[in-house]
Amino acid sequence: MHATSSPLLVLLPVICTTLFLTGSAIQLHRPDGRRCIPAERDALLSFKKGITYDLTNRLSSWGHSQDCCQWRGVSCSNETGHVLKLHLRNQNPDPNTRSGCGNNGNGLFGQISPSLLSLKQLEHMDLSMNCFTAHIPLFLGSMKKLRYLNLSGILFSGEVPPQLGNLSNLQYLDLGTEIGKSGIYSKDITWLKNLPVLQYLSMRNIDLSQISDWPHVLNSIPSLKVIDLSYCSLVSANQTISYTNLTKLEKLDLSDNSFDHEIASCWFWKVTNLKYLYLGDNNLTGPFYDALENMSSLQVLHVILSQQQPIDERKL
Template sequence: MDLSMNCLLGPTGHIPQFLGSMENLKYINLSGIPFTGRVPSQLGNLSKLQHLDLGQVDYSGLSSMDITWLTKLPLLQHLSMSGIDLSMIADWLHTLNMIPSLRVINLVACSLDTASQSLPYLNLTKLEKLDLSYNNLDHSIASSWFWKVTTLKYLSLRLNQLFGKFPDALGNMTSLKVLDLSENNLNKTGNLKNLLINLCHLGILDLSHNSMNGDIVVLMEGLQCAPEKLQELHFSDNNFMGTLPNVVGEFSSLNILDMCNNNLVGLIPLGLWNLVRLTYLDLSMNQLN
């Protein structure tokens, strides 16, 4: 059942409880419907459900104080609750950890205040996509629980006030294809090269809008595992220094290269002309000559 992006609010504006009686449903998409009120626990009756998307577009109106009903959905693979206020649920991770079938978790803008919970045992061994963007995590990035999930292919932590040193466990995330750490307070890049060099499937890396101040040459050397797979590099609004190396010309699949507003110096490397798939290039607000 896909009713997404409509205005099917009914007389109350709430998600109807009777949906919990449709016990054969495997797929529900109610995203973009501007519901208000609480998410009904009756959805926990849908024991055959594999896909549940309740995501809100305007990030307002829906809330939940209890998501333990999700543990009654043993086949659930895709969960999206973006824009739903979950600020009153401290144990959200432990609840989700009881659903080992999960492959996608989307909790964008859910007013979560931490991802540094400890897990005695990780059950999310099939998880491929995790999006915790636009929350209020505001803690050391190294203390986060998700570094144990080596099956992740997509990890987005955009705009979370995360800070500190990257954990060594990042080097074990060898399945990652998309890593978005933009708009945080990350400034320690000392070990980043040695961690990135193991991420041989990486296609998109977004480090923009942080306070990173390392040598751009060192960072580029960390992306040499499979340079032909890189498609997007977003490094704008940092304090990266040094001269953009000619090795950038080896990133043959690159579509986007955004280096604006850093402290790069010297010549624009001739290797750039090898990037025949490039559609967006921004080197503005540097000291290139």
């Protein structure tokens, strides 16, 4: 009797000890059932403090629970609890200004807090169509895990920081504005060359009038699929490019610039894989039809030639 019961007496404390240690490990990892990282929760709350006006209470859930991963606009990794996505786009901008700053807008007003630097694993950040003031923050260039950055529709002023070139994992970058001439400009976009996997680029309405080598910069990023440089005050598109690296480019929007030369001399005719090409409201002159011979993938061409019959959304 004693011989058969002894192993059970020995095993029981071992099993209990194992369960206790395992339970303790779980308890240490999640002391109160939270899923998010405490430091990242604090960073988000610091960001909220920088918001001075939130008409639609988009951030009302922030701070009501310990788990910041349950807050509106915040997505976390199920495995690590790190914040991976911050999606705070204003879905209902002012229809008159097409931004978050009008009287009828629902944008967040305030500052973009540098506390976001504590979101070490953040990959996706969309703050578009809101009303953040001042310049594009320099610290964004230190958020090197970012793959997606959308700051469109924000009425920034000043120069686009070249520090954005540190975001070597970036695949999507939208800095464009939708209203008039914004107060933002760039004298040098060579920092774009440091974004080797960039697929989508929009700098719509950013003043690039002092930049002449922009086609060569773009040509150094073979991953690009979409380029929007409309309303950028570009003065010419007749630069000479011996060969093109833009073999994946499908859409190019250069409308509403200040081109004043023959359309046939434009560099982009070498990008024969283009599907959508927008050139409206420039001062381009014809003829140009010979340049289309190799554009077998082109589906839509929007162009108005000076002193000639307008061609609008020409289906090819």
